[in-house]
Amino acid sequence: MSTATTPEATxxxxxxxxxTATVSDALDACGLPPGQGGLRPMWGRPRVAGFAVTVELEPLTDEHTGTGAHIHTDAIAAAGPYDVVVVANGGRTDVSSWGGILSVxxxxxxxxxxxxDGACRDVGQARQLGFPVFARAQVPATARGRLRQRATGExxxxxxVTVHPGDVVLADEGGVVVVPRERAPQVLETARRLAEREAAIEADVRAGVPLPRAMRDARLAGTEGTR
Structure with a gap:
């Protein structure tokens, strides 16, 4: 079934x-946690938005022997065309938390x-697939024998930032923002207004209006730019 005309797709x-910068400003305006940096596209300049499908990893210890070989599989099996997989790994960059087979x-x-929220590997494979990967680093060390899936769908x-399943996740070269699903319409409308106002300020500046005047006019209109 086509996803082109569903409310979720819209x-x-x-x-x-x-x-992400504009949406982060909108989150600020709505009293929600802003976006964060350090989560970069590992290839190209993709921009993706999707509903969060969550996975939490933890170190594999002796008591977990034999339980770490199939991390992420439940989350991938539950995900689909509207979704972005979000992996919580505490920012670890010494071991991969996402690899080529998972991208496939x-x-x-x-x-x-x-x-x-960690490192990945097999970026070339993700690039060939055209599959966007945002991570804190690349590392060749495998998760096998080092990590296990602690939870999925939590x-x-x-x-x-706490990410709940179904939250809207937007990621681009500027970072990542997380929008609570129930607040998504409000944040979207706020972000669109901010984008329109900043576009107007930019147009004034390009037309020769001095920046202080353009910014002052925005303040007088209650629409101060954020860039």
């Missing part, structure tokens, strides 16, 4: 038209991308 298309599995299910920490 919402995600509208978020994808915005950048997610790509086959038309998942929109992955954001992992709230997880992505840096300083």
């Amino acid at each position: 919402l995600l298309t509208q978020f994808t038209a915005l950048d 599995g997610a790509s086959v299910r038309s998942v929109r991308g992955v954001v992992t 709230p997880v920490a992505l840096g300083a």
Whole structure:
């Protein structure tokens, strides 16, 4: 079934038209946690928006022997064309929390991308697939024998932000923002107004209006720019 005209697809298309900086400003305006940096696209300059499918990892210890070989599989099996996989790994960059086979599995299910609070590997394979991967670093060390899946489909920490399943996740070269699903329409409308106002300020400046005047006019109108 086509996803082009569903309400969910429309919402995600509208978020994808915005950048993370603008949505972060909207989150601020709505009293919600802003976006965060340090989670970079590992290839190219993709921009993806999707609903969070969550995975939490933890170190594999002796008591977990034999339980770490199939991390992420439940999450990938549950994800689909509207979704972004969010992997919580506490920011660890000494071991990969996402790799090439996972990119293949997610790509086959038309998942929109992955954001992992940790490191990844096999970036060339993800690039060939056209599968967006956002991570804190690249590292060749495998998760096998080092990590296990602690939970899936539960709230997880992505840096300083808690991500709930179904939250809107927008990621681009500027960072990552997480929008609580129930607040998504409000944040979207606020972000679109901010984008329109900043576009107007930019147009004035390009037309020769001095920047202080353009910014002052925005303040007088209650629409101060944020760049």
